[in-house]
Amino acid sequence: MGFAKKCPIRTKYAVQLILILTSVVFVCVGAYRGEAETVFSKAIRLCLECVGIG
Amino acid sequence: MVSLGKFLKKRNSVQIFAAFLTNIHLPNFLKGVLYNGKVKRLCVPGLNCYSCPAATGACPIGSFQAVVGSSKFNFSYYVTGILIFFGVMFGRFICGFLCPFGWFQDLLHKLPTRKFSTKRLKGLTYIKYGILLTAVVALPILLTNKAGIASPYFCKYICPQGILEGGIPLSIVNGGIRATLGALFTWKLGILVTVIILAVFFYRPFCKWICPLGAFYALFNRFSLLSYHVDQHKCISCGKCSRTCRMDVDITKNSAHTECIRCGECVEVCPTKAISVRWGFEKTAEAKKTTNCEKS
Numbered sequence: 274m275g276f277a278k279k280c281p282i283r284t285k286y287a288v289q290l291i292l293i294l295t296s297v298v299f300v301c302v303g304a305y306r307g308e309a310e311t312v313f314s315k316a317i318r319l320c321l322e323c324v325g326i327g
Numbered sequence: 328m329v330s331l332g333k334f335l336k337k338r339n340s341v342q343i344f345a346a347f348l349t350n351i352h353l354p355n356f357l358k359g360v361l362y363n364g365k366v367k368r369l370c371v372p373g374l375n376c377y378s379c380p381a382a383t384g385a386c387p388i389g390s391f392q393a394v395v396g397s398s399k400f401n402f403s404y405y406v407t408g409i410l411i412f413f414g415v416m417f418g419r420f421i422c423g424f425l426c427p428f429g430w431f432q433d434l435l436h437k438l439p440t441r442k443f444s445t446k447r448l449k450g451l452t453y454i455k456y457g458i459l460l461t462a463v464v465a466l467p468i469l470l471t472n473k474a475g476i477a478s479p480y481f482c483k484y485i486c487p488q489g490i491l492e493g494g495i496p497l498s499i500v501n502g503g504i505r506a507t508l509g510a511l512f513t514w515k516l517g518i519l520v521t522v523i524i525l526a527v528f529f530y531r532p533f534c535k536w537i538c539p540l541g542a543f544y545a546l547f548n549r550f551s552l553l554s555y556h557v558d559q560h561k562c563i564s565c566g567k568c569s570r571t572c573r574m575d576v577d578i579t580k581n582s583a584h585t586e587c588i589r590c591g592e593c594v595e596v597c598p599t600k601a602i603s604v605r606w607g608f609e610k611t612a613e614a615k616k617t618t619n620c621e622k623s
Binding site for chain 1: 361362363365367368370376377378382384385386389390393394397399400403404405406407408409411412414415478479482483486489490493494497498504507508509511512513514515516547549550551552608609
């Protein structure tokens with residue numbers, strides 16, 4: 274916490290890098306697990322709950 | 328680091344363009360069918376129902392619930408990764424510039440009626456975090472049927488965007504859908520009408536109080552590459568920026584406020600040009616100034 278207060282710009286820079294890296298890793302892991310196909314199969318069909326049919 | 332001051336002045340044009348890109352298959356409204364190309368594997372940055380006939384990509388909130396609510400997964404790395412990426416790149420700039428439902432509320436608020444402040448309703452801004460945690464994350468994970476499948480609770484019971492973009496246009500052109508509408512449609516239509524009425528009198532009520540996507544991006548305003556800066560040497564504390572802000576933010580007190588949608592109105596009204604907008608890493612001149620911070 275002390276470092277973050279003393280060096281806010283460096284802390285922010287480090288957090289940004291970590292978050293970008295995390296996002297890339299997450300997307301790759303998710304795509305590898307087949308989550309993108311689950312998203313795709315849901316997105317191309319009419320979502321009955323979304324449009325209020327149930 | 329890129330300065331974005333001039334870009335902010337074209338906000339309405341950017342919003343129109345973003346809404347068009349997010350819903351590029353406009354002829355599908357007449358056909359009553361959904362686009363089903365490969366791009367729908369990707370999530371769009373704003374709140375945009377994938378059951379909108381014109382939708383280009385998948386709604387991130389709907390996609391997250393679809394994955395965690397499926398029998399195969401309990402968490403979506405894919406959608407969370409995409410959302411973190413959007414968040415760290417832009418923060419709530421997405422709400423201000425790229426979200427079609429945000430733009431829709433902006434248009435409603437332009438109707439010439441008396442407008443009301445939401446400054447005394449700041450406590451309601453925490454509702455959206457509760458909705459994110461419960462309706463989007465917890466319930467689809469925990470409340471499943473025997474097959475391990477859960478409903479997309481936020482999309483089903485709260486989100487008015489599905490009715491606006493999907494339910495209403497599809498029921499107009501498709502008699503089969505029209506015949507199946509019942510109590511759930513009426514409930515969601517009631518929410519949509521309430522949001523529309525509120526948006527005429529209050530600025531962006533859905534974004535401020537309800538939207539779980541806005542809640543997620545709000546967490547990234549502090550760390551996003553797109554950032555606001557207030558030059559304290561130039562600031563004359565006139566208060567024009569906080570009086571102008573319709574999201575009830577005082578940018579001079581906290582330039583990374585969670586409610587700031589980066590609309591740029593404070594930048595435009597500042598008489599001394601003390602507020603600037605930048606996109607990129609800050610590890611440049613300012614970082615060099617603080618290079619000895621470890622030693623101090």
